[in-house]
Amino acid sequence: MEGLAEAVLGQTLTHMRDDEDRRAAEKRLVRDAQNGDLVAFERLYRDNERKVFALCLRMSSDAALAEELTQEVFVRAWRKLGSFRGESAFSSWLYPLTVNVALSERRSRRRRDARIFATDDPASLEKQPGAPRPEAGFDLQKAMATLPPGARAVFVLHDVEGRTHDEIAAMLNLATGTSKAQLFRARRLLREALGS
């Protein structure tokens, strides 16, 4: 039993050291990128592109637009990198930036044209080996594309990304009650889509 406890403790310490090493390595990359090192910035991009792209994809429901948004996020991140003080993980700093880029782009596009679902094969973006497929035939990504933008953004952040209403309210500059109301609306519309 004692041996097991020691093994667990050793493993925990190893994980902690790994985390510290990762954070230290990321800090070095950020510092180098802040000094203009594009190679370091590319490493930061490679480490974060999938999460940023996934969030852009959920927010836009459009694979081609999500690619544009992802590029825009990293271009803006480069411009703003000087303001990053390294107090949090780089990905945490990038998160609200991604949300804001996705929302501002959506607002400007909404003025020009109605949002359409433009992914050739949306299902291909969702394939995740071993992931549960709760109800065959229901394409949530496609159903999300039909939601009003505000409701979709809150649904993505709350039910897909797991953010709290307080966090969402701060990021989207909303009252917490408005975030809850948008989520209620989104869930009700998606329930109806599931039943149709």
Place this chain on the structure above:
Amino acid sequence: MTCQELDDRLDDWVDGALPAAAAAEVEAHLLSCTLCRERERRLRQVLAHAAALPRSVAPARDLWPDIARRVSRERSWSWAAGGWNPLALAAAATVVVGLGAVLWTGPSPSRVRTVQIPTPTPQARLVAGTVGISDPVLAAAARDYEAAANVLLETLQQRRARIQPEDLASVEANLDVIDRALAEVRQALVKSPENPELSRMLVSTHRKKIEVLSRVVKLSTAL
């Protein structure tokens, strides 16, 4: 409890956010109402689908080349407009900040009495700084660093009378070492243009040059 009241509380119910008494009411209503049970089932299905969505998705194509091009274009525009580009500004600013506490620590050959800081010839230096670099982004970065170095060299030239000859000699010696290192890295890049380590070395050596120059400029300001 009516079905409408249940509908209003369904979100909090599935999120586990209802107080015990309200939760008991919802539970009792669900036991007796088929329609509301179906509503609850659908909501849980939607949430199961949402939870199953991957939080990490690879784009279908590599987005970095476009990002690098845009960042590079912004830098070129900024420099062409006569201002500091973000890369050079960041490089210079970072090393200058906090230098008040840092003293020059390079070698000081006491026998050197007359030292010439190389007068920058901007165009020639910019061109020389990119020889052998085929990657346009890296070439743009090298150009930006050389441009930043030129500005610092010009400043240094104007203040050279304030600096001790020994220190000027140290600057010259350090710059000479750095310039030779840059030439070697550029030569290596001709042979291995895709080598990321060489790209990193080129950028870090340029940065070192800016750092050396910034230190002396800072010291000359304090004199």
